[in-house]
Amino acid sequence: MRRKHNLLVGERTAEEMKKQIGCVFPKEEEETMDVKGRCLLTGLPKVVTVSSTEMMDAFEEPVERIMEAIHSVLERTPPELVADISTNGIVMTGGGSLVSGFDKLVTARTGIHAVIAEEAISCVALGTGKSLADLNSLQDGTMNISRRRQMN
Template sequence: MFAKDIGIDLGTASILVYVKGKGVVLREPSVVAMDKDKGTLLKVGTEAQQMLGRTPGNIVAIRPLREGVISDFDMTERMLKEFIRKAASFRLFKPRVVICVPSGITEVEERAVVDAGIQAGARRVFLIEEPLAAAIGAGIDITKPDGHMIVDIGGGTTDIAVISLGGIVESTSIKIAGDQFDEAIIKYIRRKHNVLIGERTAEEIKMQIGCVFPRPEEQTFEVKGRCLMTGLPRVFTVTSSEMIEAFEEVSTRILEAIHGVLERTPPELVADISTNGIVMTGGGSLVWGFDKLIESHTGIETHVADDAISCVAYGTGKSLEWVGDMQDGTMNISRRKQMNN
């Protein structure tokens, strides 16, 4: 049987796999668990994530992607191989794979992603920049001479781009995103309450009561952690207004990056953006009130795309239709399309 083309959103926090003709078939955390003594892979994805912070000495659960790029090549390759195997099942021919990467990626990092894909069992690997994939997935027609602004807040990177005529006109990629929100919660609770909490607890707090703009009603969350004074377990309550304080630095950095991109954008496109609004995608955009915060600072209507977490995966999947036109696997789809136009 012929292999179907596959699109992969290679995220710092989670990996989504899109199979042509089927849609998103796999959505798992970017975590692997391995036995250090034997060097064997034990679990991948959801099962490995449950082991984070709970493993004995010989087992290590790690996230092989940090800040949008590969930090552990071997583990990334093994993880990709497992996900491609799950998604493609048995096929006679290897699939062609389109992988999504941050817009600020270097050539060395680009090559690492392509190599990891080939080693994991892909016949050819093509790359597409995250903001482009997010725009396609959000239903924007990127081929028109009309400016659109995308803010994609993932796990490791925030990609901000102005798109027109099928290409990126102005963009920036900062290593401030969902992971930094989690770190901000851990630091804030340590500083304010003298309690140490883990990454998973921080993630839960972020999802339940996290916000960057005042909520209509105050919300609370019961936190369990280790008291730094006594070393004993402690249970206490945090509020949503405390989260605004905890997230202030991270959200300000993202706002500054958006402002910087708007400053460098040609005036005609800025006029288009003020009409079309700003579209937010990625898991980080789901932090309550982010669209309201951006709107209050820029004066431009901002909205979060439908199914924001899957936008990049859907966009990567839709870009599979262009794969036949491409010759060079190391070249970004966006650049190839610009050269073809």
């Protein structure tokens, strides 16, 4: 918003833009949203209409970093595990995975089917909580894996 429209918007407005019209893969129908903020040139309030295509451009840099990280992880992953991932797909978690089209972009760039997890925002915390509840039974397995790595 700063670079293209000389407009300063708050975090709440930016989050609302991300949720309503944010996308990282071209939408079938372009969406628009009126955004209110402070003009950096005059200091006065200003309303600008922003499109989903503009949001896609704004997301380009962080999305490229995420895609590079995905490629890097896949390159370092053992072949057997990559075969499993290729068969079963990539499960995306976290709030960022909910940006429209992110799963489609990951699928297009990696050739591996990507899906968004149920309860994407909280599933990691829920899974961590479940594993902590069973910490005593998991500890031996975790230690054995660690020891095995040290031996190799």
